[in-house]
Amino acid sequence: MKTRIHITYAVGALLATLAIAAAVAGAAAGTSGPSRAAAREATLQLALDRVVAGGVPGAALVVRDGDKTIRLTSGYGSLKPRTPMRANDRFRVGSVTKAFVATVVLQLVGERKLALDDTVAHWLPGVVPNGKRITVRQLIGHRSGLFDYGGDARFVEAAYRSPLRDWSPRKIVAIAVSHHPAFAPGTSWGYANTNYYVLGLIVEAATGQPLGAELRRRIFEPLHLRATSFDTGPRIAGHHAHGYFLSPLEDVSVGSPSVVWAAGALVSNGDDLARFFRALLGGHLLAPAELRAMETIAGSTSLFSYGLGLEKVPTACGAVWGHTGAMPGYSTSALGSKDGTRQVVVLVNGTHALGAASSNGFRGFGPPDRAGHAIDRLVETAYCR
DSSP: OHHHHHHHHHHHHHHHHHHHHHHHHHHHTOOSHHHHHHHHHHHHHHHHHHHHHTTOSEEEEEEEETTEEEEEEEEEEEETTEEEOOTTOBEEOTTHHHHHHHHHHHHHHHTTSSOTTOBHHHHSTTTSTTGGGOBHHHHHTTOSOOOOGGGOHHHHHHHHHOTTOOOOHHHHHHHHHTSOOSSOTTSSOOOOHHHHHHHHHHHHHHHSSOHHHHHIIIIITTTTOTTOEEOOSSSOOSSBOOOEEETTEEEOOOOOGGGTHHHHOEEEOHHHHHHHHHHHHTTSSSOHHHHHHHTSOOEEOSSOEEOSSOEEEOOTTSOEEEEEEEETTEEEEEEEOTTSSEEEEEEESEEOSOOOOOTTSOOOOOOOHHHHHHHHHHHHHHHHO
8 A cells, every 4th residue: 555655646746747748848949038938837837746756755845046936846745635736735844943052053143142252162061071162152153062962862762653652852962972973173074953042042142032932032032933833742733744764664753853953943935944044154154254154164074064053065057056855755945045035845745764874874865866956956947948
């Protein structure tokens, strides 16, 4: 039965792809503005359908270019009962949360309520060994060397065994610092969710408010992000896509966001993410000095470079900026132009189970390779053409 579901939505996407290919050919023959717009939408729909044909239940796309917005969907938001994906469906967006948290941190820097060179020990005495040598800047740019708690086998086993368990941020940090650091602070780069747990605790210490309240007051409410929340409960409220592990097929939509907290607990939709990155990169959330700091590269991989809570990803037509994220059953790419005038947001609701650990313990979730490559092509098609 699980295999049949998988084959059904893949075949459905293929049939839609063939139909849209014909529409692309017909629309491309026209030369008027409306015909060009129709051709572009058909091309994007074709590329989005290929994401679903790559092995995920459904996908949603938002493309913003100036004052024009395209919203497209493909496949299913839920497989039982089977319902189509909706453009306004909410998703767990995982590490995209880091860009929001980094924005709050840098706003506090601009307000002189904390400084990038403040140490962890200054704000959280006794919480992190060697905290006198780890700075806020190193945390936000993943240069602290802290071990990622996702590499702790006992934690992973407990989290899978009890997906509704509520983990306190300090407990998660304690698990992480029970391991030796991956490197001395500031000497290398290594992506670790632990960094953003510590940052979240620092925000709370500096403001005297819960992290969620600061996110709401500083970002969600001013930008009218009505579909965005920093969740603490296991169930997603409102219209949302169900997230699935793909092999074997399992609905993993319900789970405690405490296992990611400041590193990944955000729930949002395509329109809200596009609006956030437009405001951030357009200079409406941070002063110029703090935005420049955010865009200063702290480390790089073969796939992207990383600033202070911001990814820089190469494409065929130049770099795009934003953040990607993943949670069990969900994968998000929210990328766009450095000046904030253009955004591409792709959300899918199917991933593999937890991947292998990196050298510093970090483990993540991702869609099947075919779907992942199709997402990359979709981003380039939406941004470069």
